Amino acid sequence: MSGKERLSPEAQGYLDGEPAGDIGPEDRQAADQFEQAVQAYAGRLQTPDASVDRAVMAAVRAEARGPRRQSVWQWLVSPHPYSVRPALVAAAAVALIVLGRLLIDIPGIEFGDRPAQLAPEAQATILVRFELRAPDADRVTLAGSFNEWSPEGVELVRNSATGMWTATVPLEPGQHEYLFVIDGSQWIPDPNAHAQVDDGFGQANSVIVVGPRGVVRS
Amino acid sequence: MSEMGSQSDAVLVRRILAGEVELYQVLVERYRLEFGRYATAMLGGDVDDAADAQQEAFIRAYRSLASCREPEKFKAWLFRIVSNQCHNTRRGRRKHVRLDRVQDPPDESTQRQLEANEIGQAIQTALDDLTTEQREAFVLKHVEGYSYAEMAALLEVGEDALKMRVHRARDELQRRLEGLR
Incomplete structure (x- = not known):
């Protein structure tokens, strides 16, 4: 091989695509050998297959089907008719003033220059990763209360080396029930779920609890 | 579609x-x-x-x-x-390259394939030991085939700085490759 542990500036320039006019034969050989080795390596790298597209689009569709994020804001700004007795208005005003004073006096809660916080609608869904080890399965999907129990809703991606199937799904905070569907017909609960509940038909559904900042229990 | x-x-x-x-x-x-x-x-x-x-x-x-x-x-x-x-x-x-995951070209002889695997592993191991910036620049240049101008637009980093990263990455890889020879 070239016997050079470092590439000369001329060889570096040549590899950068500069004109080869000033490069000597040894440097040229070193650069060519380097390029050949790297191209052989690059040619053997694999690109993720189309199962990524399917998994992403299943999550995107689930997100698009869910309640629009603007709905919270729209609800807040839209008019809502209420009828309140005047005496209650006065009582409520007094209660608010008292509550405000109490909050000011509580250590750790400050008014004024508070750090910015995410608006509630920005935390509307949490990305949750589901995993199932099923080395013999040809296809695994996820069905649950969050996608109307559709076995076609969320497709998991196989890790051929470990036999693990995974999918990342946007879920709204709250409790959700779900099952994995193997090869389109075998419905099984998640062996790693913290809880299983009776589905009313003699089978168990897995349960996941999602909080506004992440998975609470899974 | x-x-x-x-x-x-x-x-x-x-x-x-x-x-x-x-x-x-x-x-x-x-x-x-x-x-x-x-x-x-x-x-x-x-x-x-x-x-x-x-x-x-x-x-x-x-x-x-x-x-x-x-x-x-x-x-x-x-x-x-x-x-x-x-x-x-x-x-x-924190994983390193696993040879069983590298796609094997069907027409290579066993000996050549072993050599190619060895070189591939040396390159991947060397890449893994680079800084994140050097690894990223090298991969974009030599794996994805981007020009420095394209890389600069993608990474919002100057072309000279990117060249420096790629040159250092090449030196490290060259040192590892020479160790195999």
């Missing part, structure tokens, strides 16, 4: 934001292929880890699409999300 493949990123982004959610698949396929080998190389040669990282990155990108203020620069915007996800996945898993 096929005629949508010729639509620019900016047009697709605007239409998706207007409610044509299914068009997101065009962008996903486009950039799964465009950034696919980058993700695999950045994650120790493991295509399954790359698939996981791409999946999470594309979902995050969809959720943040409204914050892509310059749809004309969607590619650079998405690349930053994919790149960050690869870094996060890498930090979380």
Whole structure:
């Protein structure tokens, strides 16, 4: 091989695509050998297959089907008719003033220059990763209360080396029930779920609890 | 969907934001292929880890699409999300190349294949030992075949700085490759 542990500036320039006019034969050989080795390596790298597209689009569709994020804001700004007795208005005003004073006096809660916080609608869904080890399965999907129990809703991606199937799904905070569907017909609960509940038909559904900042229990 | 493949990123982004959610698949396929080998190389040669990282990155990108203020620069915007996800996945898993995951060309002799595997592993191991910036620059230049100008637009880093990163990466790889010879 070239016997050079470092590439000369001329060889570096040549590899950068500069004109080869000033490069000597040894440097040229070193650069060519380097390029050949790297191209052989690059040619053997694999690109993720189309199962990524399917998994992403299943999550995107689930997100698009869910309640629009603007709905919270729209609800807040839209008019809502209420009828309140005047005496209650006065009582409520007094209660608010008292509550405000109490909050000011509580250590750790400050008014004024508070750090910015995410608006509630920005935390509307949490990305949750589901995993199932099923080395013999040809296809695994996820069905649950969050996608109307559709076995076609969320497709998991196989890790051929470990036999693990995974999918990342946007879920709204709250409790959700779900099952994995193997090869389109075998419905099984998640062996790693913290809880299983009776589905009313003699089978168990897995349960996941999602909080506004992440998975609470899974 | 096929005629949508010729639509620019900016047009697709605007239409998706207007409610044509299914068009997101065009962008996903486009950039799964465009950034696919980058993700695999950045994650120790493991295509399954790359698939996981791409999946999470594309979902995050969809959720943040409204914050892509310059749809004309969607590619650079998405690349930053994919790149960050690869870094996060890498930090979380810390894997090195596994030879059984490298695709074998069918027409190589066993001896040549062993040599190619050895060189491939040496390159991946050397890449894994580089700094993140050097590894990223090298992969974009030599695996994805980007020009320095394209890399500068993608990474928002000057061309001279990128050349320096690539040169240092090459020196380290050359040192490892010479160790095999």
